[in-house]
Amino acid sequence: MKALTLVLLAGIIAAPAYAEDRAAAADQAGQDHTRHMAHAAAPPACAEAKPACAQTADPTFAKDGRLWLAFSVGDTIYAASSRDSQNFDPSVVAATATGGVIDANGEARPKIVALADGTLLVSYTARPEKSYNGSISIARSTDGGKSFSAAQPLVDGAGQRFDIFLASPKGRVYAAWLDKRDADEARKAGKDFAGSGIAVGWSDDGGKTFAGKKILLDHACECCRVSAALDRDGLPVFAWRHVFGTNLRDHYVAKLSANGAELLGGRVSEDEWATTCPHHGPSLAIDSAGTWHVAWFTNGNARKGLFYARSVDGGKSFSEPAKFGDDERTPSHAALLFAKSGLYRVWKEFDGTTTSILAQMSRDAGKSWSAPRVVASTTGASDHPLLIEHKGAAYLSWLTHEQGYRLLPLPREQAAATTRAQPAAALTGK
Amino acid sequence: MFGKYLRLVAAAGALLALAGGAASAVEFKPYGRGSFAELRKQHAGRPLVVHFWSVTCPPCLAELPDWAKIASEKKSLDIVFVNADPDNDRPRAQSRIDKAGLSNLVQYGFADDFVERLYFEADKSWRGELPFTALIGADGALVTVTGTIDDPQVADWLARAGK
Numbered sequence: 001m002k003a004l005t006l007v008l009l010a011g012i013i014a015a016p017a018y019a020e021d022r023a024a025a026a027d028q029a030g031q032d033h034t035r036h037m038a039h040a041a042a043p044p045a046c047a048e049a050k051p052a053c054a055q056t057a058d059p060t061f062a063k064d065g066r067l068w069l070a071f072s073v074g075d076t077i078y079a080a081s082s083r084d085s086q087n088f089d090p091s092v093v094a095a096t097a098t099g100g101v102i103d104a105n106g107e108a109r110p111k112i113v114a115l116a117d118g119t120l121l122v123s124y125t126a127r128p129e130k131s132y133n134g135s136i137s138i139a140r141s142t143d144g145g146k147s148f149s150a151a152q153p154l155v156d157g158a159g160q161r162f163d164i165f166l167a168s169p170k171g172r173v174y175a176a177w178l179d180k181r182d183a184d185e186a187r188k189a190g191k192d193f194a195g196s197g198i199a200v201g202w203s204d205d206g207g208k209t210f211a212g213k214k215i216l217l218d219h220a221c222e223c224c225r226v227s228a229a230l231d232r233d234g235l236p237v238f239a240w241r242h243v244f245g246t247n248l249r250d251h252y253v254a255k256l257s258a259n260g261a262e263l264l265g266g267r268v269s270e271d272e273w274a275t276t277c278p279h280h281g282p283s284l285a286i287d288s289a290g291t292w293h294v295a296w297f298t299n300g301n302a303r304k305g306l307f308y309a310r311s312v313d314g315g316k317s318f319s320e321p322a323k324f325g326d327d328e329r330t331p332s333h334a335a336l337l338f339a340k341s342g343l344y345r346v347w348k349e350f351d352g353t354t355t356s357i358l359a360q361m362s363r364d365a366g367k368s369w370s371a372p373r374v375v376a377s378t379t380g381a382s383d384h385p386l387l388i389e390h391k392g393a394a395y396l397s398w399l400t401h402e403q404g405y406r407l408l409p410l411p412r413e414q415a416a417a418t419t420r421a422q423p424a425a426a427l428t429g430k
Numbered sequence: 431m432f433g434k435y436l437r438l439v440a441a442a443g444a445l446l447a448l449a450g451g452a453a454s455a456v457e458f459k460p461y462g463r464g465s466f467a468e469l470r471k472q473h474a475g476r477p478l479v480v481h482f483w484s485v486t487c488p489p490c491l492a493e494l495p496d497w498a499k500i501a502s503e504k505k506s507l508d509i510v511f512v513n514a515d516p517d518n519d520r521p522r523a524q525s526r527i528d529k530a531g532l533s534n535l536v537q538y539g540f541a542d543d544f545v546e547r548l549y550f551e552a553d554k555s556w557r558g559e560l561p562f563t564a565l566i567g568a569d570g571a572l573v574t575v576t577g578t579i580d581d582p583q584v585a586d587w588l589a590r591a592g593k
Contacts, residue, residue, distance in 0.1 A: 055516075055543065101518050129522060132486045223487060275576060277487035278559040297557065299576065304555075330550065332557045350546045352554075381543035401543060 049078050049091040052404035056109035056383045059397040059407070061390045063118060067407060068145065070094065070112035070122045071399075072104045077124045079112060079145055085395075085407040095139040095151040100126035103134060103161060106333060106384035107225045107279055113165045113207075115173065120145050121207040123154070123175075125161045133180055134161040140207055154201070155213055159184060162281075164228045165207075166236060173203040174236040174256070176226050179215050183222075195243040196222040198263065200236075200256055212260045217252075219243040225281030229338075231255055232290045237315075238263065239284035239294050247274045251282050251296050253315045265315030269307065273300030285336035287343060291365050294318070295334035295345055306331045306347055310366050324360070324369070325349060331358075333384040340392030341412050346375070346385045354378070357385045357396060359410050373411060378402050456524045456533050460541030461512050466551040469510055470566060477591040479509045480552070480564040485522050486515070487560045489578055494530035496579045500588060501535055507591055513539040514548075514560060567591065 046053040054071035061067055066081045069088070075098070078091040094110075103125040104110060110124040120141040125134040135158045137151035154160065159180035167173050179199040186193035197215035204211070220226075221241035228238050235256050242252040244267065254265025268282075282296035292311040298304060307321040325331025329349035337344045343362040348355055356377040360369040376385075378400040386397040387410075394410045469480055481497060483490035501509050511532060513523040520539055527533055542548060549556040552564055553574040565573045565587045575583045 101522075105516070127486075132488065132491075275559060276489040276561060276578060277484070278557075279484075279487075280557060280559065299555075299557075299559065327555075330546070330555060330557060348546075350550060352547075352550050355546055381545070 047073055049073055049076070049093075051080060051088060051091075051399060052401075054078075054399065055104045055381075056106065057397070057399040057405050058109055058111045059386065059388050060112045060114045060120075061388065062114040062120070062145075063116060064144075067390075068112050068114060068120060069405065070110040070124075072097075072102045072110050072124065075102065077102065077110045077122060077139070079120060079122055079141070079148070081145055088405075092141075092145055092148065094122040094141070094148045095124060095137060097124065097126040097137075100128045100134070102126050107223070107281055108162050109383075111163065111165060113167055113173065115167050115206055116169075116171060117206060118142070118144060119206045120148075121165060121173065122148065122151075123163050123165060124151075125163060127161070128158065131158070132161075133158045133184075136160045136163045136177055138207055142206075154210060155179070155199075157181070159196075160199070161222075162224070162226050164226045164238075166228050166230060168230055168234040168236070170234055171204070171206075172234075173207050173210075174228070175201045175203070175210055175213075176228060176236070176238050178220050178222055178226065178240070180222065182215055182218050193218075194247065195219045198226065198238065198240055200238075200260065200263070202260065214261075216256075216261075216263045217242075217254070220252075221249045221278070223277040223279050227282050227284040227294075229284045229286040229292075231286055231292075232288070237265070237284060237286060237292060239268075239282045239296075241278065241281055241296075242267070247276075248300075249273050249275050249278060250298070250300075251294065253284060253292055253294055253311065253318075255314060266311075266317070268294055268296065268309055268311075268318050269298075269321045270302060271298035271300030271307075271321075272302040273298050275299065280332065283334055283336045283345075285338040285343060287338040287365055289365065293336050293338070293343060293366050295324075295336050295347075297332060297334070306334050308334075308336075308345065308366065319366075324372075325358070326372075329356075335385055335387045337387035337389060337394050339389040339394040341394060344387055344394045344410055345369070346387060346396055346410070348382075348385060355382050355400075357398060359396065361394075361410065361412065370411075375410060376406060376408055456527045456537050458513060458520055458523070458537050458539035461538035461548065462540075462542040463544070463547055463551070465538065466548075466564070470570070470572075473508045473510075473566070474570065475568055477507050477568050478564075478566040479507060479588075480512060480566070481509065482512045482514050482552075482560060482562040482564075484514045484560050485519050485526055490561045491526055493561065493579050494526060494532060498531040498535075500579070501532070504588070504591070507588075508536075510536045510538065513537065514545075514558070514562075515540065516543070517541070565591070 077095045080088040080091040082088045127134040136154040139148040139151040163177040183193040197218045198220040199215040201210040201213035224241040237255040239253045251268040254263035306325040309318040334347035358372045380402040383399040396408045
């Protein structure tokens with residue numbers, strides 16, 4: 001930066017009229033500086049309207065079989081579709097954010113949901129200039145993704161982030177998000193308030209309007225993603241990091257009651273992690289028998305690493321947390337998915353040079369898992385791994401700087417005895 | 431986008447320097463691969479605190495003024511701040527630094543998207559949780575702590591190091 005300032009100073013003193021040259025010199029100096037000093041890459045690596053230039057990509061399959069991605073580059077949120085999951089048609093502008101920074105990182109990202117009638121919903125969170133209090137907006141397309149309506153705020157007033165949407169088979173769209181409004185009220189009243197709240201709403205008109213929007217539980221951890229899955233009866237279940245007691249950031253999984261007024265469930269584990277901002281949310285999947293499966297990261301006194309547990313009684317109790325991943329390789333950001341072919345989990349590992357995505361599958365509802373297998377890797381920046389089902393099969397959806405966007409089928413081998421990091425307690429199951 | 435912000439920040443810095451203005455425009459040095467080792471080398475022989483924070487981490491923001499206090503009280507302690515946000519969050523990081531009274535201290539900003547690597551270089555088991563503080567003794571002994579400044583590990587270390 002010092003060299004850069006000197007270049008700029010020289011430019012300003014010597015030739016104040018040549019603004020363009022100065023800008024070019026600054027760019028050049030910036031590039032040289034980053035190359036020589038810190039090997040720092042410019043984020044993002046490119047600025048074109050394509051998935052490979054984004055930090056995150058969120059996938060959904062439309063009814064016609066097309067894969068859609070939502071992603072952002074700069075201040076613009078795009079949707080792009082592909083018939084072969086590799087080659088994408090020119091991106092369509094879904095929305096342009098004004099007056100803020102778009103959340104586009106592993107935990108909070110522009111999202112897309114395809115509804116049964118062909119409607120596409122794209123959501124994003126923009127944070128205003130001087131605050132981390134965001135606001136969530138939704139843009140809709142009813143012409144197969146050719147164009148999107150002007151984005152509408154999900155909630156009037158700021159304080160919302162970490163949105164998630166899912167469509168039920170009956171056509172209702174559920175939304176959940178973390179909401180700071182109760183926390184702000186408390187602060188104004190001079191009271192302490194841990195975390196934020198978890199709020200839920202739903203739409204019966206294809207995402208045009210949302211009803212029931214309400215904070216249902218207070219004290220969610222305010223910096224981790226929310227995960228969601230539909231239960232057998234079509235009602236949504238949510239998993240999030242919660243603040244228990246004074247500051248213990250463990251996990252909560254709960255189902256929306258039929259009247260939409262309550263979240264009913266329970267605490268997954270007691271990891272004893274008194275912490276601040278893990279930036280590391282859980283993942284939830286529900287199988288055809290109605291068992292809830294949850295995976296999470298903790299660094300608590302009771303346990304450290306990635307863990308898995310399940311509940312067969314609607315969150316009243318959970319199985320003993322079972323560790324997975326190689327602790328020597330910083331396992332992180334697990335995702336779970338139940339597909340017709342079985343229950344899958346993937347996660348990241350990093351050995352100091354290479355980031356790998358490992359996968360396992362279970363055919364007995366999480367009691368035993370196949371041996372971990374590396375399904376993709378990269379030696380540059382990458383998004384969190386996501387899982388998506390298509391025609392009964394499970395796919396890894398992963399965006400990396402080096403390889404761009406990839407949709408990879410997961411291996412469907414028979415579950416074998418797990419070879420590592422699976423305590424006996426986990427095999428007893430429930 | 432990166433270039434544009436860099437240019438704006440640099441231009442503002444250059445103009446202020448020309449005008450002889452105070453350092454209210456924070457200079458975020460690029461923090462990339464190798465920066466952690468470089469910092470340890472630069473500050474070898476002196477107790478060093480490398481404090482990582484983010485504008486999206488409320489506890490981080492709440493305690494920034496406490497770090498300003500420590501910095502003013504403990505002159506023999508070197509304190510370096512690393513903003514772990516991407517480049518487009520830097521303007522608001524700057525306003526937070528100004529507000530907390532930390533503008534005169536050394537500021538770095540993440541300048542590499544390959545964040546796993548930046549985390550790994552500071553601590554093999556760090557996954558990016560914040561605030562995160564690396565405490566390096568004059569003898570080079572490294573302790574890393576996830577948590578705020580009142581975490582007993584941080585508080586004890588600070589009490590022992592520097593005056």
